[in-house]
Amino acid sequence: MWTLLRTSTLRLPISVIIMVSASVNGSSTDKRQRKLELPAEANASLSVPVDTKAVFDCPSILLTSVVVTTWQIILRDKLSCTRAYRRDRNETKEGNCTDERITWASRPDENLALQIDPVATTHDGFYMCQMVTHFGNFHRGYHLQVLVPPEVTLFQGKNGIAVCRAAAGKPAAQISWNPEGDCVTEQEHWANGTVTVQSTCRWEDRPVSVSCSVSHVTGNKSLSLELSLGLIIRGFPASSLLVILYVKFALFLVILVIVAFIYFQRINGCRARK
Known part of the structure; x- marks a missing residue:
């Protein structure tokens, strides 16, 4: 059979x-x-x-x-x-x-x-x-x-923020910061199954050196960034700081001109009396 x-x-x-x-x-x-x-x-x-x-x-x-x-x-x-x-x-x-x-x-x-x-x-x-x-x-x-390994970038945004992006990874990557800040993380899903993860962070009242770490099954990556004083001082945005600096510089020039004028007037008066 x-x-x-x-x-x-x-x-x-x-x-x-x-x-x-x-x-x-x-x-x-x-x-x-x-x-x-x-x-x-x-x-x-x-x-x-x-x-x-x-x-x-x-x-x-x-x-x-x-x-x-x-x-x-x-x-x-x-x-x-x-x-x-x-x-x-x-x-x-x-x-x-x-x-x-x-x-x-x-x-x-x-x-x-x-x-x-x-x-x-x-x-x-x-x-x-x-x-x-x-x-x-x-x-x-x-x-x-x-x-799919994500493309990792770290850049400086407006108003004293840092943005870390892990673009088009599969599966989605994980993002962490050092030091920790006030962060918001968002995901965008694409038709081919990949995911872009973006984390935006702010550190108040101080300049800071930040590090963004991206964890993924294909490998981990870390990037660093120096946030300058001009970008984050007591919560003021960069545009406001520039205006303040310009005003202070203009006042300094005005004061300098007045002092110079008074100085030369006194010198001329002394010469006239002689």
Whole structure:
């Protein structure tokens, strides 16, 4: 009976194998009409930096015992893609696969791994290797998260504030300050899944040297900035301080002219009396 079952499996067209693999998520008609949802859990979680290469391995099974191998790829907001290889015919087929960056890692008759080269933020999703063998069926799944390092900047704003920005990171970065100040942190989410985090801080009544630390899974970064006296003195904005300085300088010039005038008048009076 096992021999008959194995023989019948070998005679199935590879297109039927692909359809059976996809039937878990609905019929082929339903698949064209609706978008698939990601599984709630995967066998393993994999985090890969953007613009690098990712490789997914199938279960460690002797290749000579493998009948059919199917990779099912479920990306967010896209139809399920399947890539399959039938060993006895050395035949590969695919369905709904349009991303040329997702390919076999090598020749399927030598290596059944799947690769993405290079990885983009659009590759977040679920990747499942399903194997039909002489000894039973095996599978291995991966939940892929693409990591994007943020672009970190620290700059001096108006009215004695400092702004630290971690732009377009994935996941969102964390920002901290030294010394701590009166801070407001905001997030802006982008369509590609990245997040920009911006923290704005103020230190009252004193000039200060500040440091902004950005924590992220791809690496941490710290920047420093000197807030000058002209930017923060007793809470006055920089524009008000400049006006005060100009007024004081003008008064100094006026006083200097008056003193000089009086001095020269006295000298001339002394000369006249002589």
